[in-house]
Each structure stands twice: as C-alpha cells, then as structure tokens.
Amino acid sequence: METLLIVDDDVSLLETLTMHFEDIEQDGQPRYQVFTATSAAAGLKAAQENMPSVVILDMMLPDRTGLEIIEEMKGLCGDARIILVTAYHDMETTIRAMKAGAFDYIHKPFPDPAALDLVVERALEYRQLSRRADEVHRDNAVVRLGDIVGTSVSMQQLVKEIGKVTGSAATVLITGESGTGKELIARVIHNYSYDEARPFIGINCSAIVDTLLESELFGHEKGAFTGAVSTKPGKFELAEDGTVFLDEIGDMSLMLQAKLLRVLQEREFERVGGVKRVKLRARVIAATHRTLSDEVAQGRFREDLYQRLKVITLFIPPLRERREDIPLLVTHMLERINEKVHKRVTRVPQEVMERLTLLPWRGNVRELENVLTRAVVLAPGDVLRGDDLPALEALPGPDAPRAPGTAGGMFAAPAVDDVSLIPTLEEAERQLIARAMAVTKGHKGRTCQILGISRPTLERKLQKFGLAQGQGPQVHPYPVKDAS
Numbered sequence: 001m002e003t004l005l006i007v008d009d010d011v012s013l014l015e016t017l018t019m020h021f022e023d024i025e026q027d028g029q030p031r032y033q034v035f036t037a038t039s040a041a042a043g044l045k046a047a048q049e050n051m052p053s054v055v056i057l058d059m060m061l062p063d064r065t066g067l068e069i070i071e072e073m074k075g076l077c078g079d080a081r082i083i084l085v086t087a088y089h090d091m092e093t094t095i096r097a098m099k100a101g102a103f104d105y106i107h108k109p110f111p112d113p114a115a116l117d118l119v120v121e122r123a124l125e126y127r128q129l130s131r132r133a134d135e136v137h138r139d140n141a142v143v144r145l146g147d148i149v150g151t152s153v154s155m156q157q158l159v160k161e162i163g164k165v166t167g168s169a170a171t172v173l174i175t176g177e178s179g180t181g182k183e184l185i186a187r188v189i190h191n192y193s194y195d196e197a198r199p200f201i202g203i204n205c206s207a208i209v210d211t212l213l214e215s216e217l218f219g220h221e222k223g224a225f226t227g228a229v230s231t232k233p234g235k236f237e238l239a240e241d242g243t244v245f246l247d248e249i250g251d252m253s254l255m256l257q258a259k260l261l262r263v264l265q266e267r268e269f270e271r272v273g274g275v276k277r278v279k280l281r282a283r284v285i286a287a288t289h290r291t292l293s294d295e296v297a298q299g300r301f302r303e304d305l306y307q308r309l310k311v312i313t314l315f316i317p318p319l320r321e322r323r324e325d326i327p328l329l330v331t332h333m334l335e336r337i338n339e340k341v342h343k344r345v346t347r348v349p350q351e352v353m354e355r356l357t358l359l360p361w362r363g364n365v366r367e368l369e370n371v372l373t374r375a376v377v378l379a380p381g382d383v384l385r386g387d388d389l390p391a392l393e394a395l396p397g398p399d400a401p402r403a404p405g406t407a408g409g410m411f412a413a414p415a416v417d418d419v420s421l422i423p424t425l426e427e428a429e430r431q432l433i434a435r436a437m438a439v440t441k442g443h444k445g446r447t448c449q450i451l452g453i454s455r456p457t458l459e460r461k462l463q464k465f466g467l468a469q470g471q472g473p474q475v476h477p478y479p480v481k482d483a484s
C-alpha cells in the first residue's frame with residue numbers, strides 16, 4: 001500500500017479526494033492509505049510522522065505557501081514525490097516549484113479523476129525507478145584509493161593500474177586533460193609506494209622560463225649565472241629518494257628534454273655551472289595534458305624521450321566520458337569543501353545532482369570542485385541549490401559539431417574561426433532538449449525542471465523538433481557520451 005498525503009485548507013476537497021483515493025484498489029487491496037492536513041505546519045508534521053510516498057501540496061495554505069515548504073518537506077520524508085497544486089494561470093510559481101524540487105504540478109480546479117490518478121501513479125513509478133537506480137548505484141563497485149574516488153569502468157581499471165605501479169620505482173607518464181586528477185594520482189602513487197618521510201617534489205614545467213627551469217630542476221653552483229649568490233640544490237636533489245613530479249612535461253623545451261633524457265638514462269646529473277656528478281635517487285613521474293605522440297609528430301617533443309616515458313602510461317579520461325563518477329565525486333568533495341569553508345551543506349536534491357551530471361565539465365574535476373565550492377559558500381542552509389550552479393546552456397551535445405583541437409561540445413570555443421562549426425540557435429535548442437529527455441528517460445516533468453521551462457513549452461518544442469514520442473529515435477541513451 002502506498003501512503004498519500006494531501007495538504008489543502010479546503011476541507012470538503014480533502015474529503016472528496018480522500019474518498020476517491022481510498023476507493024482505488026490493486027489486487028483486491030486498497031492501493032492508498034490517505035493522510036490529510038489543512039495547513040503547512042500540520043502538513044510538515046504529517047509528512048514526518050507518516051513518511052508518504054507522494055504528497056499533493058496546495059500552493060495557497062493559511063500559514064505558509066506550498067512553495068515555501070517544498071524543500072523542508074523533502075527533507076522530512078526522504079524520497080517522497082511532491083505534486084504542487086497551483087492556480088491555472090500562475091505559470092511563474094509552477095516553474096519556481098519545479099526548480100524548488102517539486103516532482104510535478106497540477107492546476108486547480110482539479111482535472112478529471114483519471115488525469116489526477118495518472119499524475120500520482122507517475123510520481124510513484126518514478127520514485128520506484130529512482131530507488132532501483134540507487135540500488136544499482138550501490139551495487140556498482142565504488143573504488144577509493146587515497147583521495148581518488150570513482151565508480152566508472154575506466155576509473156576501476158585506472159586504480160588497478162595504479163596498484164601495479166606503486167610497488168616499483170619505474171618512471172610513469174600520466175596523461176589526461178587539465179583538471180582530470182593527474183597530480184592527485186601522482187601523489188597517490190607516491191603515498192602508496194613509500195613511507196611518509198620520503199619527499200614528493202612537484203614542478204610545473206610550463207610555468208617557468210627555460211633557463212630558470214633548468215636551475216630549478218638540477219640546481220646551480222654559486223656564481224653559475226648572475227644572481228646565483230650561493231649553491232642551490234634543484235628539485236631532483238631535493239626529492240632525495242622520494243618522487244619528482246614533472247607536471248606539463250609536454251611544454252618543456254627541446255633543449256631541456258635532451259638533458260632530462262640523459263638524466264633518466266644515466267641516473268646522474270650536474271648542477272648548472274657545476275662539474276660534480278649528482279646521483280638521481282628519486283622516482284620520476286611526469287604528466288601532460290598534451291598528446292605526446294602528436295607533439296612528436298610536430299617535432300615539438302623528442303621521440304626518444306617519449307619512448308622512454310611512455311613505457312608505463314596512465315590515461316585519465318575526461319569527466320564528461322565518465323559521468324557516472326559525478327555523484328560520487330560530488331559527495332566526496334562536499335565533505336572536503338564543507339571542512340574547508342566551515343559549512344555543512346550535505347543535501348543535494350535529485351534535480352541538482354542531475355544538473356551536475358549533465359554539465360559539460362570542460363575543466364573536468366577541478367571545475368566541478370570550483371563550482372561546488374561556490375555553491376556551498378552561497379548555500380543559505382544545508383541544501384545545495386540549483387540556482388547556484390552554471391546554467392545548462394553550456395551543455396555539449398553528443399552529436400554536436402566539434403572544433404578541431406577542442407575538448408568538444410557545441411559551445412566549446414572553436415580553435416579555428418570556422419563559423420560552420422557553430423550550430424544555429426534552433427539546432428542547439430533541439431540538441432539540449434533531446435539531451436535532457438535522454439537523461440530523464442523521457443520524463444517530461446523532470447525535463448521541464450532541468451531546462452527551466454513550462455510543460456506546454458516543452459510539449460510545443462518536442463513537436464516542433466520531432467522529438468515527441470513516436471516521432472523518431474532522436475533521444476540518446478543515458479549515460480551520454482561525448483562524441484570525442
């Protein structure tokens with residue numbers, strides 16, 4: 001039996017609806033147990049006591065509006081689906097209700113009973129579906145290694161590979177777009193390879209001019225160049241028997257690449273301006289967001305150094321290709337962020353999580369972390385708000401045209417000035433709607449919620465773009481993969 005809570009100050013309406021729902025049977029048994037309340041306060045209390053599956057909540061209540069209590073109500077009765085009852089012309093409130101987390105809306109005066117039953121049944125069905133999805137999610141292997149979390153097949157594989165390299169001192173090359181977690185993985189390899197005392201010394205090879213980078217890496221003798229007032233050890237020496245992390249190695253000059261190759265071959269080097277040979281005891285882990293084979297082909301990276309580095313390569317896929325990791329990353333990062341900014345934002349409404357899962361994340365996990373940090377700081381209570389997240393305009397479509405050299409997505413900045421790569425506004429809109437429908441598995445209420453549009457607008461656009469049911473296989477399966 002499903003539990004239904006109806007909150008409305010119209011007592012005769014409550015009686016009619018109670019009789020209606022109590023009369024419905026399933027397999028010879030009553031389908032619903034109905035509870036009622038005539039004010040917002042009584043409704044919240046009843047929600048807490050009876051844990052309803054569905055709440056039919058009137059907008060106009062004597063003490064507070066239905067809109068005001070949606071969030072609180074959801075907090076009290078877990079995954080109950082809330083159907084807000086609004087006045088027919090009040091489209092603005094309807095949209096705000098959907099944004100606030102209502103599952104659906106119905107207008108007063110009530111539709112015929114069959115239509116009302118359909119809305120409630122759909123709410124129940126959706127609740128059941130999302131419970132099943134949660135179970136699948138729970139069953140899915142979640143991997144955690146140090147600070148790394150993931151559940152996608154690619155992250156599971158990656159963690160296995162990390163496990164294999166931790167026992168050895170072999171040089172490792174980590175590749176992946178900016179913000180995918182290359183430094184994090186380097187640190188985890190280090191932490192799991194050595195005890196705490198050994199140093200981890202990182203250096204970003206793209207951030208420093210060539211001559212300075214040379215002395216930063218290898219150190220210099222007193223008087224080696226103007227300003228070298230004393231002998232200074234470089235990163236390779238400072239790392240002792242720990243790890244040197246060479247970030248953005250793809251940006252290193254050919255001159256320094258030659259020197260690095262020699263160091264890796266001979267496991268010895270000299271400080272700038274020095275003659276004494278210093279032993280390299282540290283392990284080298286290098287990382288780049290560039291595709292080194294392309295750099296070699298372009299003559300910007302030495303083939304022999306590439307061959308030496310690539311023996312053990314760990315590739316981290318972009319976040320948009322492993323969107324199933326996002327909910328886990330969100331929960332994991334919220335803990336860290338809360339600690340950092342001294343807040344306790346722990347609740348992420350389903351529609352907010354969906355939005356987070358849908359965003360393009362061209363800046364990968366770092367961008368997700370930045371967006372979450374901002375939303376946590378702005379959150380007035382313990383709930384992460386959709387309003388504090390970027391809009392979905394930036395959504396990439398799987399069939400979106402892609403500028404060469406860009407991470408993909410219809411709004412990715414084209415690397416070349418080719419206007420043919422920019423879709424028309426209408427095409428962009430079609431792709432967005434198809435994408436949102438795919439993610440919600442065709443659920444129109446949730447699609448409206450994500451896109452921030454009304455149901456009639458959605459219906460009109462679905463018709464217009466040929467996306468309505470039976471109009472063709474335009475909807476993409478979820479999880480959506482980028483066309484990269």
Ligand SMILES: Nc1ncnc2c1ncn2[C@@H]1O[C@H](COP(=O)(O)OP(=O)(O)OP(=O)(O)O)[C@@H](O)[C@H]1O
Nearest residue numbers: 147148149177178179180181182183184289365366
């Ligand atoms: N799988 C993951 N689990 C948990 N946190 C992650 C994961 N991947 C990345 N992060 C976090 O995302 C942020 C960015 O990661 P990191 O700095 O390692 O990326 P990067 O690839 O080295 O970036 P860049 O190329 O710009 O230097 C860090 O705060 C990191 O802890």
